[in-house]
Amino acid sequence: MVRFVHQVDSSISNDSGLSQKIATAERICRSYNRPLSRIQRDTYLFLLQANAPQTAYQILDGLRQSGASGIYPQTVYRMLSTLQESGLVHKLESTNAFLPCVKPARPHESIHLLCEICGCAEELVDGRVSDALLRDAQQRCFKIHRQVVELRGVCAVCIRTGAN
Numbered sequence: 001m002v003r004f005v006h007q008v009d010s011s012i013s014n015d016s017g018l019s020q021k022i023a024t025a026e027r028i029c030r031s032y033n034r035p036l037s038r039i040q041r042d043t044y045l046f047l048l049q050a051n052a053p054q055t056a057y058q059i060l061d062g063l064r065q066s067g068a069s070g071i072y073p074q075t076v077y078r079m080l081s082t083l084q085e086s087g088l089v090h091k092l093e094s095t096n097a098f099l100p101c102v103k104p105a106r107p108h109e110s111i112h113l114l115c116e117i118c119g120c121a122e123e124l125v126d127g128r129v130s131d132a133l134l135r136d137a138q139q140r141c142f143k144i145h146r147q148v149v150e151l152r153g154v155c156a157v158c159i160r161t162g163a164n
Contacts, residue, residue, distance in 0.1 A: 047099060059098070108127070
């Protein structure tokens, strides 16, 4: 099981960590014959540096604050759709927010733990859970098109600080 708390950490907050993440994203996009455009790169970089999942309008505001112009909401939604299809970002259905994937080079189903206090999101990648859900669905002759598992609660940091 892989755990990832979506908060800026030392592996991505320094230039070499960010460069490595961007290089991986570019490689993944090329493998899908979809080169990473400058604005997609900037969007992905913005999500990597964010302290919490971001909505499309938060991303739009962030891009505009960093000097991007001529960007509209539909542009951001198209970019996010492409980044999702490439496995670089996940969409949190309950909040309509986006966050970078912890293992973008490896297709997987995720479980997201969402803190109702601070807004952080933790991605869990556990094939056993996905396999169990698939097995149960197959036993019921149910064909899964997409798996979305989001659990809402209070994160460990908020529990430790008494914010719950």
